[in-house]
Every structure is written in structure tokens, then in C-alpha cells.
Amino acid sequence: MLLASMIDKMYGFFTSGGVFMIPLVICSLVALTYILERGLSLRRSLVIQEDLLRAIDVMPIGGSISEIEKLSYMRSTSLARLVCKCLDHIPWSKAENMESLQTSARAEAMLLERGLVILEICVGIGPLLGLLGTVSGLIFIFQGVGNSGGITEGIVIAKGISEALNATVAGLVIAIPSLIAHSYYSKKVEVMMAELESACMDLLIKIYMKNGSES
DSSP: OHHHHHHHHHHHHHHTTOTTHHHHHHHHHHHHHHHHHHHHHTOHHHHOOHHHHHHHHHOOTTOOOHHHHHHHTTOOSHHHHHHHHHHHTTTSOHHHHHHHHHHHHHHHHHHHTTTHHHHHHHHHHHHHHHHHHHHHHHHHHHHHHHHSOHHHHHHHHHHHHHHHHHHHHHHHHHHHHHHHHHHHHHHHHHHHHHHHHHHHHHHHHHHHEETTEEO
16 A cells, blocks of 8 residues: 555656656666666676785785686686786786786776766756756746636646656756766776776786896
């Protein structure tokens, strides 16, 4: 009974919001989809392989890279893919390998940031669509008041105000969670990329340094 009542209220909210509720609903579904998708894709276990990170940390300068190679072989995480790039380019000079690493790191960052631009768009267009709904509701009020009699004038005003406010609320409800998610995920990507680059640079230094001097 309670669920049916909530569904009826939500249905009434959307139907009374006017035609602009349709793009607002679509926008909300898109935002929710990308919030969930990024939340799943940016799990630490899918980006930074903890056993590989520990292996890099404990590897001595000039030590064997066999364990590193074995752990990174499947390339299932961003860290593994970057480490594989470093290992593949060992015959290169240190400077060339570092430059290649930076290029690969930028590509990984783009993969991690995929979808965040959609959330940024939702942050912008949600309130704008809500504003359009508000303006539409006000237009409905002014047109209706001029064409209606005194008895129905109050009904027209109430309907127009409802349309205006519901659209505004819907736009803000979309924008606020999208903004929070975009800011959170952007910072998470920034922190993880810094950790990835730090680990790979540490690996390169240990590979190219022996007995405290560059090979």
C-alpha cells in the first residue's frame, strides 16, 4: 500500500511537470547509469593490482624483474598495463622509457575518465531544462489567466505553478548528485593516476639503477 502510494505521488509529480519532464527523466536515467558505471569501473581492484604494487615496492635496485613480469602478464589492471609497457621498453634508454610511460599514462587516464564528461553535461543541462520547465509553467499561467474566467483562474495558476516548481526541483535533483559524483570520481582518478605513475617511476629507477648509478 505504501509503495503504491509513493508510485502514485511520483507519477503525479512527473505528469504535472509539463513536457520538459520528458528530457529531464531521460537526463536523470543517463546520469544514474554513468554514476553506477563509473562507480563499478573505478574500483581500486580494477585499477591498481595490490600484489603487483607490493612487488614493485619490495624489489631491490637492480633486482630481478621475473616476479614483476609474472604478476603483470595478464594486463588486467591499469597498473599491470603500464608496468608491461615499462618492461617491454627496457632496451630503450631511461629517458625514452619514461617518455613512453607518460604517454601510456595519459591514455590510461582517458580510459578512467571515460563517462565523466557525460556527468558534467548532466550537471549543466539539468538546471537548464528545469529552468525551461519553469518558464513554460509561467507562460501557461499568463496565457491561462487571460483566457479563463474567475472561477477557473485559481486552478490555472495552481497548475502553472506546479509545472514550474516541479521542473525546477527535477533539474536540481539531477544536477546535485551528478555534480557530487563528477567531483568525487575526478578526484579519485587524479589520486589513482598519481599512485600509478609513482609506482611505475619507482620501477624504472630500480631497473635502470645498479649500485647507486644509472646503467
